[in-house]
Amino acid sequence: MIGKPPASFAEIIAIGSELLLGGRLDSNSLFLTEALAREGVEVRYKSVVGDAVRDIARAIGTAARRARWIVVTGGLGPTSDDCTREAVSFVTKRPLQVRAEALRQMTERLATWNRVPNDAQLRQALIPRGALVLANPVGSAPGFAVRHGQALIAALPGVPAEAQQMFETSVVPLIRAKLKAGKEARPAVRIIRRLFHTFGLPESEVQAKIAHLLPPGSPIRLGIYASPLGVSVSLTVIHEGRGRSPASSSSIDRGRSVGEEAVERTLGAMRDQLAPFVYADEADTMESVVGRLLSQQSLTLAVAESCTGGLIGHRLTQVPGSSDYFEGGVICYSNRMKQDWLAVPEPLLRQHGAVSAEVAAAMARGIRARSGASLGLSITGIAGPGGATPGKPVGLVYIGLATPDGQAQAKEFRFHGTRDMIKLRSSQAALDRVRRWLLERRPT
Amino acid sequence: MIGKPPASFAEIIAIGSELLLGGRLDSNSLFLTEALAREGVEVRYKSVVGDAVRDIARAIGTAARRARWIVVTGGLGPTSDDCTREAVSFVTKRPLQVRAEALRQMTERLATWNRVPNDAQLRQALIPRGALVLANPVGSAPGFAVRHGQALIAALPGVPAEAQQMFETSVVPLIRAKLKAGKEARPAVRIIRRLFHTFGLPESEVQAKIAHLLPPGSPIRLGIYASPLGVSVSLTVIHEGRGRSPASSSSIDRGRSVGEEAVERTLGAMRDQLAPFVYADEADTMESVVGRLLSQQSLTLAVAESCTGGLIGHRLTQVPGSSDYFEGGVICYSNRMKQDWLAVPEPLLRQHGAVSAEVAAAMARGIRARSGASLGLSITGIAGPGGATPGKPVGLVYIGLATPDGQAQAKEFRFHGTRDMIKLRSSQAALDRVRRWLLERRPT
Secondary structure (H helix, E strand, C coil), X not given: CCCCCCCCCEEEEEECHXXXXXXXXXXXXXXXXXXXXXXXXXXXXXXXXXXXXXXHHHHHHHHHHHCCEEEEECCCCCCCCCCHHHHHXXXXXXXXXXXXXXXXXXXXXXXXXXXXXXXXXXXXXXXXXCCEEECCCCCCCCEEEEEECCEEEEEECCCHHHHHHHHHHHHHHHHHHHHHHCCXXXXXXXXXXXEEEECCXXXXXHHHHHHHHCCCCCCCEEEEEEECCEEEEEEEXXXXXXXXCCCCCCCCCECCCCCHHHHHHHHHHHHHHHCCCEEEECCCCHHHHHHHHHHHCCCCXXXXXXXXXXXXXXXXXXXXXXXXXXXXXEEECCHHHHHHHHCCCHHHHHHHCCCCHHHHHHHXXXXXXXXXXXXXXXXXXXXXXXXXXXXXXXXXXXXXXXXXXXXXXXEEEXXXXXXXXXXXXXXXXXXXXXXXXXXXXXXX | CCCCCCCXXXXXXXXXXXHHCCCCCCCHHHHHHHHHHXXXXXXXXXXXXXXXXXXXXXXXXXXXXXXXXXXXXXCCCXXXXXXXXXXXXXXXXXXXXXXXXXXXXXXXXXXXXXXCCCHHXXXXXXXXXXXXXXXXXXXXXXXXXXXXXXXXXXXXXXXXXXXXXXXXXXXXXXHHHHHHHCCCCCCCEEEEEEEEEECCCCHHHHHHHHHHHCXXXXXXXXXXXXXXXXXXXXXXXXXXXXXXXXXXXXXXXXXXXXXXXXXXXXXXXXXXXXXXXXXXXXXXXXXXXXXXXXXXXXXXXXEEECCCCCHHHHHHCCCCCHHHCEEEEEEECCHHHHHHHHCCCHHHHHHHCCCCHHHHHHHHHXXXXXXXXXXXXXXXXXXXXXXXXXXXXXXXXXXXXXXXXXXXXXXEEECCCCHHHHHHXXXXXXXXXXXXXXXXXXXX
C-alpha cells in the first residue's frame, strides 16, 4: 500500500537543461536537504527539469500534490532560457507583475557594482501576483515565495551562494512561522542521520562486517555506498511526530522510538568492526584528516607525483590553512624529472622501470631530502588507457613513504577503472597511507 | 495549456539516497540522455529518489503516466538498501520470482572472479514475473525490462560502466524494435544540439553579444550557462516527426523545419562574435585543447603552481597521452620552495611579496629553465579564505608565462568565490593563457 505522505515532506526541483544532461553537479541539493532536516522537514523527492515552461509547470504540479514544501532552484536569471517565473505563474494562475520592491532591490544591488539594469535584467522584477518577494543579498535576481493549494513554493536562484543565503535568511523563517502557526506546533519529522567513510575494503566486505549489528526490523536504516574514494556507511532514523501511525508501506520504518543514543551505539559498534579502515565522519575528507594529524604532530609533508599528476597536491591544498603543513612537491611526469629533481638513480630506472617499488621508494626519499619536509610521499603508476607493458598492467601503482627515521618503503596497489578513477583511487590510497602512518606513530 | 506529451518522451529515474543528498554526481544521465537522443527519444524529466520502496514506486507511477520509456538506474545491488526490484514489482503488480536465467548469469559472472554467490547476492536473481532479464556483461547484478501500461521500464544497475554497456547492448535494441513495430516507424523526435564554451566574458556580456543573432520566434533555443570554467552556449532544436502539431505551450518551439545547416550557421555567427573567447566545442575541455595545440606545435610545458596546489598538473594529466607534451612541474607552496626549486631571488620575494607579477614572472622563467620545457607556466595568488594582506585581497592571482624567446610576462587577475572556485578559475585562466599564446603563434 502506498499511503498519503505526511504533509511536512519537501520536494526540491532543480531547473536547467544543463542539469538534466547530467554534466553538472546540482550542488544546492545537499545544502537544502540538510537545512530542511534541521527544521524537521524531510526531502523525499528531487527532480531536475529542463528550461521549458510546460515541463517546469508539470513538475511543480506533481510536487504540490505530494509535498508541503517545494523549493525550486534556478531559472530566475536574466537570459531568455530562464522561465521559472512563467511556470509558477502558469501553475498557480497568478499573472506576472513588475513588483516595485523587486525592482528596487535589483537596482540597488546593481548600483553597488556601478551598473544599471538592462532590458534582460528587468525581467527579473516580474513576480507572480500575491507572492512574497525574497531579497537576494548576493546577486541581482530576486526570489519569491507563493502558496499553491496546501504547498508553499519558494523559488530561488540556481547560483549556490545566492540560493543558500536566501534560503537561510528568507525561507527558513517562513517554514518556522508556518510550522508554529499550523497544527504542526512541533516539527512533524525528526531525522537522525550519521555517516562515516572507509577506505580499503570492498562494499560487500563492509556489508558482511556490519550488517549483523542491525537486527531485522530495526528502525535504523543502513546505507552502504561505494565510490572511488571508498565505501561510506550511513545510519538513518526518521521519527514522525505527534503519534502519527508508522507508514508501514515504506522501507524506512517510522515512528519507533529510537533515540540518538541508540544510533550512536550502533554507529560505534560498526566503526569498531571496520577500524582501521574508517578515515572520516560526516562531511569530513581524507585530505582534512591527514592535515589535522600532521598539524597535531607538528610534521610537514611534501609529495612527488607521477601518475596522479598533481591531484594529491590539489586535494591537500583544498583545505584552508594547508600551507602550515604542506611544503609542496614535484610533478615528475618524465623520467628526466625523476632523475634531475628527485635524484632517482638512472640505473634504478633502467633496471626496474619508472613504475616499480624501488623507484617509488627513491622518489619518496628524494622529495623528502630536497624539500626538507618531515615526510616524503611518492606515487608512480600506470593510469592508462595506454602505457601498459608485459607484467605491468594499467592500474599498477606504487606508493612510497619516506619517514623521519630515514627509511622509505613502497607498497604495490592494483586499481581498476578509467584513467580518472585510477588517479582518484591512487590519490586516496596515498593519503590513506600517510594517515595510517601518522595514527600508528601517535601514542593512543 | 499543458498538452499531453508525445508518447516518445523518456524519463530517467536515478535511485539512491546518496544521490538525493546531492553529494554525488549522477553520471549516468548525460550518457543516457545522449544515447536516447540518438534513437530519437527526448529525455524530458529526470528524478532522483531515495532507497525506499514507496518513493520509488510513486516515481515510477508518475513517470508511467507521462513517458513512454522509463530508465531506472540503481538499487539493484546486493545490500539491504537496494529495493528497485521490490518497487517495480509493487507498481506493476508482478510478484518477484527467482529466475533461472538471472541466477545462471550471475553465478557465471562471479565464477570468473573465483567467487560463488552469497545470500545477499542471491537477491539479485529476483525478477518481476514476465520481465525480460537483461544480462550484465560487467558486474554481477542483472537488469530487467518490463511493460507497464503504455510505458516500458528498463531497470539497470547504478554503476556507470554497467548501466552504459547494458543500455547499449540490451535496451537500445528493445527501443528500436518497439519503434519499428509500432506506429512510430520513424523516430518521433529528432534533436539537434550544439554546444561551445567560452572563457573570459561574464554571462550577461555573452548574452549581449549573441542574442540578436536569434530572431524572436526562431525554433532554435539558446541556452547560456555560467560556471567557474566559463560561460557555455548551447543551441537546441527539437523536431517532432510525422506532422505532429507543434506543442505551442512549450517554451521550446517544435516542428518548425530548421535543419542542421541553419543551426550550424547560427552557431558559426555566434562563435565569430565571441572569438577569441571560445575555447572548445561539445564535450571538449580546455586541458585537451591546450594539449592538442602543444602536440601540433611540438612544444612541451612545465608548471610552477603555488595557489592552485597541483590542480593545473592534475587537469593536464587527465588527458590520455599527456606525457608527450607535459614535462611535470613544481608545487611551490612555500617561499623556500620558490627560492630553492625555481631560483626566485630572495630580494624579489622580500620586495614584492610572493603574490606579485615580479615573482610570477621569475617562477615561470625558473620552471622553464629547470625543467627544459619549451614553455613555463606559473601561478601565484591568494585562494583564501585567509592570507589576505592590505592591498592584496583574496582572489588576487598572477599568472606568468615564460616562452622560448626567453621572455616571461605576468598578468594580474581578480577572482571571486570560495577557495575551490578561485583555484578552479585560476587554473582555467592559466590554461587559457597558454592556449591564446599558442594560437597567436600559430600561422593561421
